Amino acid sequence: MKKNIFVCLSLAALAMGTVSCGDDFLTVEPSTKLGLDGYYVTQARIDEAVTAAYDPMHWYDYFSGWCPLFLVSDAQGDDIYVGGGNEQDQAEIHLASQYKLTSLMNFKGAWTTSYSGINRSNLVIADAEKADLPEDVKKHYIAESKVTRAFYYNQLWKFWGNVPYYDVNLTFPYIAEQKSADEIYRLVTADLKEVLDSKALPMKETAVRSGHATWAFAAMLYADFVMYQKDEAAYPQALAYMKEIINSGQYKLMNEFGAIWEQENEWCDESIFEINYYAKGGIRDWGDANKPGGTVVPAMIGVDGLSGSPDYVGGWGFCDVSKEVYDIYEETDQRRDGGILCMEKYIADCAARGIVVKYGGRYQNTGLFLRKYIGRIGGNDGATKSGDLNWDNNQRIFVMLKRY
Template identity: 55%
Template sequence: MKKFTLYSFAALALMLGTASCGDDFLSVEPSSSLPIDGYYTTESRMMESAVAAYDPMQWYDYFGGWAPLSLVWDAMADDMYVGGGNTSDQSQIHLISQYKSDPRNNIDGAWTTSYSGINRSIRLIDNAKDSDLSDDKKALFIAEGRAMRAWYYLVLWKTWGNIPFYEENLTSLPYLADQLTVDQVYEKVVVDLESVLDSEVLPMKQPDEWAGRMTQAAASMIYADYVMYQKDQSRYGKALGYMKAIINSHKYDLVKNYNDLYALDKEWNEEIIFDVNYIAKGGKRTWGDANFTGGTVYPEMIGIDGLTIKCAEGHTPEFTSGWGFGSVSKEVYDAFEDNDRRRDVAILNLDKYARAKFAEGDTVTYGGRYQNTGYFLR
């Protein structure tokens, strides 16, 4: 995956201690630490706070268990099956796909990740308020933090419903927050998002070097997600207005070649409004070392198990094998019309693909793990 500065430069600045002759050289400040009070004064230091707030977006892949949100939510919606080896292979995803999670076996990593993101988003807001930046720069960071806070709450709200909710970080033990109902959470978040969007502080689109940072368009999509999921017809008009603003800005467009949505060299094409950035180059994340830095594990999880492609001379395999999770349901594949070009670009019908490759002189075989359908996310 493409490497973006946003997710790779967030090391904290080091303060080089100085020592003069005399007894005080024994009590110099540690060179690896700085007091937090008064630290976030410059734009570069504020960017450290912003990067910290974005960072948990990468954690959903693995946090105490493999549970990428795309797999979890699509399995809950019956668009795909969990798959893997059997029901005990990442059993937390199998349980939630059947709405049978229990307190001892669930995707609690997503819960912890979301609240970590909320905490850091609020810190970004607070740090911006206390910084020495211009009012315009302060407003930008504050809006960015509020939009991210709404996104992290969206994950919690859609997955768990009634949740502990707070807009200011908890400051004293035992760190208790009121649990609000689904409707109460919805109302608080959308009202705050409306304030962010109507201020138009966020840019409609970020320049290429900041692709992945929050924008007016991304915040608008988060707002529409809330409104449509809630079926709040009283806000359909407002959501539609935000959508029209994205279209009329001419900052985004549909790709002319649908296949470009899946091409590595077409990342952040004109159709992408908001993505989570990962870095694959130099990544060390593996099944046994899930907490190492690396790209998203999702392609490996949904990779075709036991896939073997024996190519004729001059041919190159298009796909590699994986762990066999996330097989697409036949009902989803059949829901497309035969002439819908999106179907066979987005979904790999492996039997159809194998026949086509055989005609070209290649041989394609695979294993077929638990809940295999023969249809895979391409």
């Protein structure tokens, strides 16, 4: 017995002796650190990758500058003015509104954000294809990630037109062929049509899974591409998809248009897709603007110098709505005052209740503000960092809006 113990101890000492001089002897790998190879093989772990693929959607309201997607897009039309302090305040948006962006002054953050989302969506597809999963689950993951990838390409396509395209992640030397805008359109709409025809996604998700891609979201993206391209040959197909959403009975109009934009009505019956933001526990801060949490939009487009309001919190005065847009609505159309805050009217209504409301009026002020997203009192409660950067307002991407 003693001899056996001695031999075992000797062997142990010998084994220690063979490694004790190595550089890694005292290096301990944490038990939580796992290599990528063989990691994304279970449904739970692929769910983690799916979550990561959605994350860049939150970055669009800030990435190398305060440039929310809807503000950048609308500023290039005639329904809003950029506003803010002056033409140097978020200069890229002002340049975009005049179609004067340069190679140095452009929305490079949106470029990086979009390709980050594409990269992550491609990873989910590759992992799902290799994973040992039930076939219907595998098809769901692949279809969902093709839709998120289409969303990211949609932004690139609209802002830049001709862009590098790839549906399998690049390897060294990381070069992708630039496709024309027409080629991007054909490739992505073909992808979306394949997803839609497969019926791999539900028409609508459960409340718990709100924020995941659905059949309806894919159909709206398809219609977005088709209408933007002005592809009349595809209009009947896009219309058929829209009718399928309506006839499903899973989406319906709310009684009041203005109610869609309230926090309690996020993911209401009228909502098809939203980008989720949350204030509670939000840690976005100055210098860390891409941290998890809320959105900057309500602060950015809020009424400047606002005081006395029982409903709204003031902001930086961007996104002034043009008077022509406000006046084009009929007075009885609930989309007018349900979506636009007319300060002259609001101040008068408050005065009738004995409440004195005042505001400032910054650059390009029209007295008309985008009521949909301006900050409501209590709308950033629970933020652990900057209140301005952590508003609890989801950005509505697609909703049903047929009303008069």
